[in-house]
Amino acid sequence: MSVIFPKWTNLLPTIGAIGGLALSCGVIGGFWYYATPKFWRVGYMPKQPGGGFNHQIHAGKLGMDCRYCHTHIEESPEANVPNVATCYGCHQAGSLLLYDTSETHKNKTEFIREAYSKDASIEWRRIHKVPDYVRNFPHNVHLHAGVSCYSCHGRIDTMPVVYEHEPLSMSWCLNCHRASEKNLVPPDKVTNLAWVETQLKDRENGQAAAVNEGKRLVDTLKNAPPQNCGACHY
Ligand code: HEC
Ligand code: HEC
Ligand code: HEC
Ligand code: HEC
Ligand code: HEC
Numbered sequence: 001m002s003v004i005f006p007k008w009t010n011l012l013p014t015i016g017a018i019g020g021l022a023l024s025c026g027v028i029g030g031f032w033y034y035a036t037p038k039f040w041r042v043g044y045m046p047k048q049p050g051g052g053f054n055h056q057i058h059a060g061k062l063g064m065d066c067r068y069c070h071t072h073i074e075e076s077p078e079a080n081v082p083n084v085a086t087c088y089g090c091h092q093a094g095s096l097l098l099y100d101t102s103e104t105h106k107n108k109t110e111f112i113r114e115a116y117s118k119d120a121s122i123e124w125r126r127i128h129k130v131p132d133y134v135r136n137f138p139h140n141v142h143l144h145a146g147v148s149c150y151s152c153h154g155r156i157d158t159m160p161v162v163y164e165h166e167p168l169s170m171s172w173c174l175n176c177h178r179a180s181e182k183n184l185v186p187p188d189k190v191t192n193l194a195w196v197e198t199q200l201k202d203r204e205n206g207q208a209a210a211v212n213e214g215k216r217l218v219d220t221l222k223n224a225p226p227q228n229c230g231a232c233h234y
Contacts (some may be wrong), residue, residue: 003149013030023178026157043163043164044127044163045127046125046127046161047125048121048161049122049123049124050111050124051108051111052161054160055126055156055157055158055159055162056157056159056160056163059156059157060158064147065191066156066191067191068086069082070082073140073143074140074143075140076139076140077136077137077138077139077140077141078136079139084112084116084121086140087116087122088112088113088116091109092116096189105167127163127164128153128168132231133179134233135231135233136187136231141178144187145184145187145225146184146186146187146190146217147176147185147189148185148186148189148190148192148193148196149160149190149191149193150191150196150197151166151176151183151200152165152166153165153166155167155197156193157193157194170232171195173232174227177225177227178225178227180214181214181215181217181218182200182203184218184223185198185199185217187221191218199213
């Protein structure tokens, strides 16, 4: 817990009242920052640039796989958000002929062509964020272990606007680390959110085949989700 009570706090008595006051302001400020619903609050849904990006259309209706855009997610701890070129590939003038004649569609996607022509990036506002005193959260490890996006982000493919579906609190992380049999799916199914939802709900309801599948995955994948503090904290 050296981050919360760093060594220099031992000097506080000698620094005296002013130092003490500064510290309490820092603590209150820190609490205010972390406790206010800026980040990681269930339901958190900031306003996005342009008209925003719609997962319900792209991942749901058009059936695009998450990895088409979140390309590095299986190799990297960090999940990446796609750059403008990924969007431009489909949304350049003349590409989506079916929609090009619709003024509404043209207007709604104009911000993509505008950003591309200026070589600018679209400043998507980040939604999910764990505090800095938690080590880099490893996406790649979880996906290879058979943990689906569904368990942590919900049915993104049905969301017109992404919102935080889970609390991302410490007890939430640990609840899963202690109960793999309730959460694991075959690693090649992690982005198939509809399949995963049915499977995990069946398991929760005690449906025999689904319960056995959970046990089978625990036996074959042999994961070891950590519960020691150092795994997640510096
Ligand atoms: C066509 C590209 C595309 C596809 C396909 C796509 N995404 Fe996204 N995703 C984005 C963009 C752009 C953003 C940033 C804008 C936003 O948050 O809505 C984003 C944001 C997110 C976020 C929130 C990131 C944050 O700021 O915390 C999550 C979670 C996410 N996507 C999960 C998924 C999942 C799960 C799938 C597959 C079911 C998926 N995405 C498919 C483009 C895509
Ligand atoms: C594989 C092709 C493809 C890619 C890549 C793609 N889109 Fe689309 N997008 C479409 C199609 C097709 C539609 C029209 C779907 C419909 O209306 O049914 C659409 C619709 C839209 C709309 C209009 C939504 C609405 O409410 O009508 C926006 C905005 C949009 N896309 C933004 C983006 C952004 C931002 C990206 C990059 C992160 C992106 N798209 C990547 C194919 C794509
Ligand atoms: C075990 C839980 C878990 C799983 C599984 C998971 N995520 Fe995440 N995701 C998180 C957490 C926690 C964060 C915040 C990470 C941080 O602050 O470093 C996050 C952040 C993100 C972000 C925002 C990254 C950024 O820098 O803006 C995107 C995009 C994302 N996830 C997409 C996905 C996609 C797509 C999948 C499935 C292929 C997925 N996630 C699977 C827990 C998960
Ligand atoms: C839905 C289930 C689930 C949730 C939620 C979850 N994890 Fe995990 N996590 C796992 C599993 C399963 C493993 C085991 C991976 C292995 O052994 O290969 C794991 C492994 C890890 C590891 C070890 C990585 C390594 O390199 O071995 C860390 C660190 C970790 N998780 C952090 C977190 C944090 C932080 C959160 C919350 C923000 C979280 N996890 C939420 C299922 C989950
Ligand atoms: C699986 C990952 C994981 C493990 C293991 C873990 N933590 Fe955490 N811890 C977190 C996350 C994520 C947060 C941030 C919670 C939030 O933002 O609400 C956190 C927050 C905290 C906080 C800040 C206060 C709070 O509750 O928000 C303390 C103190 C803490 N952890 C101590 C510990 C100690 C002591 C251990 C060992 C017994 C431990 N943690 C093990 C993930 C973990």
